[in-house]
Amino acid sequence: MDKIKSLNIDCAQYQTDYIRPIPNIVSSEFLCNDNIFMINLLWNYTLEINQDKLSQVKEIIQKACITGISDQEKRLLFDYLSNEKDLLKNCGFTSQRLPIIIDKNNDIAHFLLIQICNLDGFEEFLEVFFQIEVTQNTLELFAHLYGKLKLPQEYITQYINYCIDFCNNIKEKQQQNKLVRFVSVFIQQMFKLKAFTIKDILTDLQAFCIEFSKVSDVSKLFKLVKGQEPQTQ
Incomplete structure (x- = not known):
């Protein structure tokens, strides 16, 4: 051990010289590329919405899915959604909620559909x-929508056929007869509004009138259909 301590070792002779590249001189000027901040830019429009009004509207629409709403709530809903379109986009009214709102608050459904x-x-x-x-x-709502939006004739024709098929598939006789009367009046109303041409669905209407000839209001529809049949020479 004493011999090791007596060794006079110069550590400097074992040092390694590291090669360091000369650094580039960088300009102190800061160049900002504005374009990098515009990539995939998304704006949260809900930040501009009055959150207090939005919460009130959502609450009313949610209630409209459960029960009838008051006249005061209707006025509030109509006022907010008529004047602030951003509220309309975020109010929670969806196609999934439409059927139950039609059932519980048909006038609300009509208003919302016109707005959107x-x-x-x-x-x-x-x-x-x-x-x-x-x-x-649904028939009343559809008729009102046509009066406001002038839906395409093909769409009206398809819906009338859907109504006829729906009537044919009802098993309970009293319920069936009741709906047949509503559908008959609806078809006559659509014809008076010139929403469709009878000849496009003449065969289906004839079959409908014959099948339910004993139901009131169908006889009026049958006369209307007969008047539109092509005249034989």
């Missing part, structure tokens, strides 16, 4: 009519 008619996805709401039960409420 120019928004993307409105076709989804129209398709709902081909997926739900035909009732007095």
Whole structure:
């Protein structure tokens, strides 16, 4: 051990010289590329919405899915959604909620559909009519929508056929006869509004009138259909 301590070792002779490249001189000027901040830019429009009003509207629409709403709530809903379109886009009214709102608050459903008619996805709401039960409420709502929106004739024709098929598939006789009367009046109303041409669905209407000839109001429809039949030479 003493011999090791007596060794006079110069550590400097074992040092390694590291090669360091000369650094580049960087300009102190800061160049900002504004374009990098515009990539995939998403704006949260809900930040501009009055959250207090939005919560009130959502609460009313949620209530409209459960029970009838008061006149005061209707006025509040109509006022907010008529004047602030951003509220309309975020109010919680969806095509899934449409059937139950038609049943509970038909006038609310009518108002909301008119308001959203120019928004993307409105076709989804129209398709709902081909997926739900035909009732007095749905027929009235459909007629009112046509009066406001002038729906395409092909769409009217398809819906009339849907109503006829729905009537034919009802098993309970009293319920069937009741709906047949509503559908008969609806078809006559649509014809008076020139919403469709009878000749396009003449065969289906004739079969409907013959099948339910004993139901009131069908006789009026039958006369209307007969008057549109092509005259034989």
